[in-house]
Amino acid sequence: MTGFNRRVFLQSLVAAAALPAVPGLLPSAVAMSRPPRAQYNGPWAQVPKILSSIKLPSIPAREFDLKALGAKGEGEDASEFFAAAIEACRKAGGGRIVVPAGKYRTGPIHLVSNTELHLHEGAEIHFIPEPERYLPAVKTRWEGMEMMGYSPLIYAHKAENVALTGKGLIDGGADCDTWWPWKGANTKCENSSNEGDTQHPARNALMEEMEAGVPVAEREYAEGSFLRPPLVQFYECNNVLIEGVTLENSPFWVIHPVLCEGLTVRNVTTRSHGPNSDGCDPESCRNVLIEGCLFDNGDDCIAIKSGRNADGRRVNIPTENVVVRNCQMKDGHGGLVLGSEISGGVRNVFMEDCVMSSPHLERGLRIKTNAMRGGNIHDIYVRNLTIGQVKDVIVINFFYEEGDKGDFDPNVYNIQVEDLVCEEAERAFHIRGFARAPIRGLQISNSRIDRAASLGVIEEVTGLTVDNVTINGQAFKPS
Structure with a gap:
């Protein structure tokens, strides 16, 4: 561990004042040293438009x-x-x-x-x-x-x-x-x-x-x-609000909106550690805001979905225009997950200013699919993410469960991660596309992983861009 630097510590305290508060979480030194929130420009200019399109129920x-x-x-x-x-x-x-x-x-x-x-x-x-x-x-x-x-x-x-x-x-x-x-x-x-x-x-x-x-x-x-x-499922509904409540001990997924338009999940706590106890799984939904929530779950914290295999392709409705912000993730198989039921596709997902940490958090960011589920998955943007303890930081896996056994290659492109800070991980990356259908346009910038036991793997990625990324204090330059 590096020695105490009073000047850097005081600077981090000043920076902390600009950070959004997450209920029940004290910011670590890593969290306090994050840069202030960027402006809504470039791809992020879509966020205000998405938010303005979401109607609260009357x-x-x-x-x-x-x-x-x-x-x-x-x-x-x-x-x-x-x-x-x-x-x-x-x-x-x-x-x-x-x-x-x-x-x-x-x-x-x-x-x-x-x-x-x-x-x-x-x-x-x-x-x-x-x-x-x-x-x-x-x-x-x-x-x-x-x-x-x-x-x-x-x-x-x-x-x-x-x-x-x-x-x-x-x-x-x-x-x-x-x-x-x-x-x-x-x-x-x-x-x-x-x-x-x-x-x-x-x-x-x-x-x-x-x-x-x-x-x-x-x-x-x-x-x-x-x-x-x-536990909660709104099916083919418009203008949906779930706010403030604490949800525990679900038989299956906790919050599962399906085919909804205009969905707000705000300041909710999901605490369920049973099998498949995902926290919030918007599936084939459009215009979604998830903010200020605490997820402590036996499976994925947030899992964005769009139908499985033949049903996903038959219904053919992606989940799109999703904003996730100011959330806290504790236990879970993944913090922000896309898949695995993703055959209808996912696009335009924006996550910012979230905090994740637990010895039982398996993955920070995760895309899971295979050649049976396929899916067009693109325009995924993550910034200002603080991770304390996690097993894997970034996972994009085309070999989930059935692996390379189908006729529907995933189409995954334009994934951008910036201003990610992780204190401790077992593995930095587990990123595996197909040689015939590589992951395209993965960008990681202005990020660091302070301690990683392993760099992991990055396979079958074209257009990989790494800018100002350090792992274990060293500049990361993928081979």
């Missing part, structure tokens, strides 16, 4: 208080009161369903247009972990494949102006007794195995039906299939 100024409808908030099953509030909202043309402080157990909550579910501070919604409650089946996506499956715990379909807000807690009720064991063998539950009631037979059957073009309405994968639902 909710009528009327309230439906859960306790006024008869709920006590004393840990009772409040399913009937949530249903009554939603029906009253629907009949009135919309409004705000208010959940006062207290503890409420419930089955699935299906929101309708022009409706906000708002949790007061001290309010807790605990979903009852009885799978039969999440029937009948609804249209959903599972690992990028469309099907009729268990209802997500909070769900809206083809709704306009929907919101989930407040300072309360939403607990999905998943643990090693219910929901999570359906994964089969995993590292989350000591007694889980590939035997018994697991997702594997249904997952394989769904993949076969997807490739065969079976109509979605005929893909029945609810009871008896053991495919876990996400």
Whole structure:
């Protein structure tokens, strides 16, 4: 470790004053020494345009208080009161369903247009972990494949102006007794195995039906299939807001918006360490803002997706125009991830002023795909990213899972990373394209990795540009 330099330390304190605050995180010396935010010019000039195109939901100024409808908030099953509030909202043309402080157990909550579910501070919604409650089946996506499956715990379909807000807690009720064991063998539950009631037979059957073009309405994968639902899913919705709430213990992915336009996820905490507990997975969505959030998850923190294999190509809607800023990532398989269900493509992603660090954070930036998933992935911009501890800093991998076994080569180009600072990593890079379809136009500038045990690999990249990048105190010049 280098000696203490008082002049540099004081300069870093001055620089720290210009940095955006991330709740619950004290800036390290690395974070404090970052340059101030650049201006919105060049490719970044798109960011203000994206933000101006995002419409927050318009909710009528009327309230439906859960306790006024008869709920006590004393840990009772409040399913009937949530249903009554939603029906009253629907009949009135919309409004705000208010959940006062207290503890409420419930089955699935299906929101309708022009409706906000708002949790007061001290309010807790605990979903009852009885799978039969999440029937009948609804249209959903599972690992990028469309099907009729268990209802997500909070769900809206083809709704306009929907919101989930407040300072309360939403607990999905998943643990090693219910929901999570359906994964089969995993590292989350000591007694889980590939035997018994697991997702594997249904997952394989769904993949076969997807490739065969079976109509979605005929893909029945609810009871008896053991495919876990996400905690929050807004499906084919416009003008969506998720703000302020804490989401824990999800059966599957935590926040999973699908085919939405105008999505804001702000100041949300996702804390779920079960199998596949991704934090926020916008899939085939357009005009997205994710800001001020804390992700502490058993899988990817943010994973941007667009459908898997035949379904992704059939629907053919990319996720595009995404802004991620002022977020904090702790545990996870990756901080910002594109893929792996990415067959519909991803473009125009902007990440800035985020902080990542954990001994259990596996990757900082990651693109994962293969020759079965393919995908056009381009115009990805990252700047002012501070990473404390991570295993791999930058990963672009065309050999994820199935690897080079398909006919759909990924098309990945124009990836720009600037002002990245990492304190400690096991490996700087794991970047592997195909010789016949190389990664094109990867640019890394004004960045440093203070300690890396290994440089890792960079294979099959054309147009690699490295400018003012140091690793272990030495200028990095790729061979």
